């Protein structure tokens with residue numbers, strides 16, 4: 273669990289933007305308000321890896337959200353490449369072989385591996401449709417336990433599940449990283465397990481991941497500042 277009370281350390285801004293120039297513009301606009309950035313498929317599949325490397329070198333905390341899942345050798349070698357970027361976090365899907373390969377790939381480095389349990393855009397019906405037995409709560413708990421046993425550094429889940437995970441014995445050293453964050457009144461979009469920034473912090477989320485409520489806002493800097501203020505108030 274993180275103990276630092278600087279609200280900026282609680283917020284990963286998701287740079288889900290269509291071009292490098294848009295991402296550069298947003299980073300410049302947010303300035304010192306944002307210290308933590310997440311780069312996922314949209315930017316990662318174009319210029320995002322090089323940009324993340326640059327941001328990491330400039331002192332930002334970088335989270336590559338690549339959600340790896342492949343044969344062991346491919347996962348391990350992919351993770352080794354990400355280690356060389358200087359990034360701080362990387363996601364993989366929470367399948368045992370994939371998580372073990374990722375842990376092997378980051379050995380000896382400072383890269384933290386986050387295991388994505390059940391996507392925040394899924395509910396119980398989606399889990400059943402995918403052939404899973406058990407509801408979201410049970411699946412998140414089981415996957416988190418497996419991840420901890422394998423040596424993963426953090427869990428990606430909804431902030432609806434953080435209290436349940438701690439109660440189930442997921443230790444404080446495991447970071448609980450929570451997307452699906454929606455300030456009151458924000459558009460929900462494709463997310464199904466949403467939580468407000470203040471409720472997420474109050475419920476024990478270590479990091480919040482926020483994309484469209486900031487990137488899609490008319491004034492992204494004001495939107496980020498409002499979320500940071502909400503986090504700060506809740507942290508007390």
Ligand SMILES: O=C(O)c1cc(=O)[nH]c(=O)n1[C@@H]1O[C@H](COP(=O)(O)O)[C@@H](O)[C@H]1O
Nearest residue numbers: 286312337390391392451452481482483484
């Ligand atoms: O791994 C993730 O970051 C992730 C996992 C998950 O379960 N749900 C989820 O939304 N995400 C990512 O978190 C971000 C959420 O973006 P917004 O819904 O726009 O705030 C996106 O970049 C998603 O890819």
